[in-house]
Amino acid sequence: xxxxxxxxxxxxxxxxxxxxxxxxxxxxxxxxxxxxxxxxxxxxxxxxxxxxxxxxxxxxxxxxxxxxxxxxxxxxxxxxxxxxxxxxxxxxxxxxxxxxxxxxxxxxxxxxxxxxxxxxxxxxxxxxxxxxxxxxxxxxxxxxxxxxxxxxxxxxxxxxxxxxxxxxxxxxxxxxxxxxxxxxxxxxxxxxxxxxxxxxxxxxxxxxxxxxxxxxxxxxxxxxxxxxxxxxxxxxxxxxxxx
Amino acid sequence: xxxxxxxxxxxxxxxxxxxxxxxxxxxxxxxxxxxxxxxxxxxxxxxxxxxxxxxxxxxxxxxxxxxxxxxxxxxxxxxxxxxxxxxxxxxxxxxxxxxxxxxxxxxxxxxxxxxxxxxxxxxxxxxxxxxxxxxxxxxxxxxxxxxxxxxxxxxxxxxxxxxxxxxxxxxxxxxxxxxxxxxxxxxxxxxxxxxxxxxxxxxxxxxxxxxxxxxxxxxxxxxxxxxxxxxxxxxxxxxxxxxxxxxxxxxxxxxxxxxxxxxxxxxxxxxxxxxxxxxxxxxxxxxxxxxxxxxxxxxxx
Numbered sequence: 091x092x093x094x095x096x097x098x099x100x101x102x103x104x105x106x107x108x109x110x111x112x113x114x115x116x117x118x119x120x121x122x123x124x125x126x127x128x129x130x131x132x133x134x135x136x137x138x139x140x141x142x143x144x145x146x147x148x149x150x151x152x153x154x155x156x157x158x159x160x161x162x163x164x165x166x167x168x169x170x171x172x173x174x175x176x177x178x179x180x181x182x183x184x185x186x187x188x189x190x191x192x193x194x195x196x197x198x199x200x201x202x203x204x205x206x207x208x209x210x211x212x213x214x215x216x217x218x219x220x221x222x223x224x225x226x227x228x229x230x231x232x233x234x235x236x237x238x239x240x241x242x243x244x245x246x247x248x249x250x251x252x253x254x255x256x257x258x259x260x261x262x263x264x265x266x267x268x269x270x271x272x273x274x275x276x277x278x279x280x281x282x283x284x285x286x287x288x289x290x291x292x293x294x295x296x297x298x299x300x301x302x303x304x305x306x307x308x309x310x311x312x313x314x315x316x317x318x319x320x321x322x323x324x325x326x327x328x329x330x331x332x333x
Numbered sequence: 334x335x336x337x338x339x340x341x342x343x344x345x346x347x348x349x350x351x352x353x354x355x356x357x358x359x360x361x362x363x364x365x366x367x368x369x370x371x372x373x374x375x376x377x378x379x380x381x382x383x384x385x386x387x388x389x390x391x392x393x394x395x396x397x398x399x400x401x402x403x404x405x406x407x408x409x410x411x412x413x414x415x416x417x418x419x420x421x422x423x424x425x426x427x428x429x430x431x432x433x434x435x436x437x438x439x440x441x442x443x444x445x446x447x448x449x450x451x452x453x454x455x456x457x458x459x460x461x462x463x464x465x466x467x468x469x470x471x472x473x474x475x476x477x478x479x480x481x482x483x484x485x486x487x488x489x490x491x492x493x494x495x496x497x498x499x500x501x502x503x504x505x506x507x508x509x510x511x512x513x514x515x516x517x518x519x520x521x522x523x524x525x526x527x528x529x530x531x532x533x534x535x536x537x538x539x540x541x542x543x544x545x546x547x548x549x550x551x552x553x554x555x556x557x558x559x560x561x562x563x564x565x566x567x568x569x570x571x572x573x574x575x576x577x578x579x580x581x582x583x584x585x586x587x588x589x590x591x592x593x594x595x596x597x598x599x600x601x602x603x604x605x606x607x608x609x610x611x612x613x614x615x616x617x618x619x620x621x622x623x624x625x626x627x628x629x630x631x632x633x634x
Contacts, residue, residue: 130500130501130502130503131470131471131472131499131500131503132470229375230374230375231373253498256497256498256526258373258374258526259372259373259376259526259541259628259632260373260528260625260628260629260632261587261629261632262373264587264588264629267588268571268574268588271570271571271574271588272571274571275569275571275572285498285499285500285501285504286501286527286529287501287529288529288590291590291591292588292590292591310590310591311591323501323529326501326502327501327502327505330501330502331502
C-alpha cells in the first residue's frame with residue numbers, strides 16, 4: 091500500500107536536454123528502514139535526491155515522500171524531510187546552540203519547542219559544555235552528530251544523508267551509525283549515500299545506480315548471494331565497470 | 334638504520350599552540366615499500382607528511398628521507414621527492430596538459446622526456462588534454478595530481494589522502510596504479526582515513542591523536558587481535574545492540590557491516606542471551622578480526 095511507504099518512486103525520470111540523468115527508476119523505502127543509495131560519481135544519485143527532496147521537478151514518472159507527491163506537493167515534502175550533507179550542514183561562525191536555534195526557526199518551531207529541543211539535543215549529544223562554542227572549533231565527529239540531530243530537529247519522517255561520514259575515525263563512525271539506527275528504530279526513515287562500500291553493508295537495503303538506472307536493489311546479503319560476490323565493493327565495481 | 338631504508342623517523346614531535354599534532358613518532362620505511370598511514374582526520378597524518386617533504390619543521394626529533402636530513406638538506410631533497418597534498422592543489426584554470434607542462438618545467442624537464450615514467454597514468458588522461466583541471470571529475474583530478482607529482486621522476490612519493498571523496502571504482506583504479514608504480518621500484522607513502530585501504534599496503538602504521546598505535550603488515554595487525562570475536566546477525570540491530578550491552582559478560586559490542594561484533598563472550602552465550610530476550614532470528618558465530626577491530630580496541634584502550 092502506497093500510503094504506508096516512506097518513499098515510493100515509480101519510473102522517476104529526469105532529462106537535461108538530450109541527456110537522461112535519471113532513467114525510469116522504481117523503488118520504495120519502508121518507514122524506519124535504513125536505505126543505502128549508492129552509485130559512482132555521475133550515475134544520477136544527486137539528481138534523484140534533488141527530485142525526492144522537492145528541489146527539482148521530474149521530467150516524467152512520479153514519487154511520493156512521506157506520503158506527499160514530490161511534484162504537486164513539494165512544500166509538504168520539504169516540511170516532512172530532513173537533510174544533511176558532508177559538504178554543508180552547519181554554520182561554522184555560529185555557536186552550537188545558535189545553529190540549533192537557527193534550524194528550529196527555519197523549520198517554524200515555536201520558541202518553546204526550540205528551547206526544549208535545544209536542551210534535549212545538547213543533553214543527548216553530551217555537548218552542554220560546548221553549547222556556546224563556535225561550531226568550527228568543535229571536533230569533526232561531534233559536528234557530524236550535531237548536524238544529524240539538527241536534521242532531525244523538526245521530527246521529519248524521512249531524512250536524507252549525503253555522504254555523512256567522510257574522514258572520521260572508526261569509533262566515531264560507529265557512533266554515527268548507532269545514531270542512525272536509533273533514529274530508524276524510532277520510526278524515522280533514513281536514505282544515505284556513501285562512497286564507502288563497507289558502509290553499504292550497514293544498511294537494511296541498498297540500491298546501486300549505474301548510468302541513471304538502478305542496476306541492483308535488495309538486502310546486502312541477498313545481493314551478494316544473487317551476484318555471487320564476497321562484498322558489496324566487489325559488486326559495485328563489477329556493475330559500474332560493465333556498463 | 335639500514336642502508337635500504339628510504340625514510341627513517343626518530344622521535345619527531347610537533348605542537349601548534351596547545352595542540353599536540355605529533356608526539357614521539359618513530360618508524361622507518363624500506364626502499365621500494367608501499368607504506369600506509371591509516372587514521373582519522375586530525376590524527377597527525379598531514380603534519381607528518383609536511384615535515385617529511387620539507388615544508389614544515391619538527392619541534393624535536395629528526396628525520397631522513399633518501400638518507401638526507403629533512404631540515405638541513407631540503408634543497409637537495411626537493412628534487413627527489415614527489416608530493417601530492419590532500420587538498421587539490423593544481424591550477425584549476427589551466428588545462429590538463431598545461432598543468433603537466435608547468436610542473437615539468439619547474440623541475441627543469443619535459444613531458445616527452447618523462448613519458449615512460451608517467452605513461453601508465455598519462456594514457457588515461459591524454460584524451461582530456463585540453464580540459465580545464467577544475468572541470469575534471471574527482472577521480473580524474475586525482476590522476477592528474479599523481480601525474481604532476483611524478484613528472485620529475487622522484488625516487489619517493491608522498492600521497493596525502495589521495496582517495497578521499499573519490500568513488501569506489503576510481504579508488505580501486507588509483508590503488509591499482511600505485512601497485513604498478515611500486516613494481517617499477519618507487520617507494521610510496523600513502524595516508525588514508527579508510528581502514529579498508531590498509532590491505533593494499535606492504536606495511537601500515539595506525540595513527541591517532543599524533544601517536545603511532547602500531548606498525549606492521551596488515552595481516553599481522555589483524556592477527557594481533559588478542560581476544561575471541563563473535564559476529565551477530567539479527568534484524569533489529571539497534572535493540573540487539575542495547576540488549577547485548579546489558580550483559581555482564583560482554584566487553585564491547587559495535588556495528589560492523591551487516592553484523593554486530595561482540596567481544597568478551599562466546600557464540601553460544603551470545604546466541605542464548607539474545608534468544609531469551611526475544612531476538613528469535615539472531616545468529617552468532619566466531620569471526621576473524623580485521624584491522625578495523627584492532628584499531629577500535631587500541632583506541633578504546
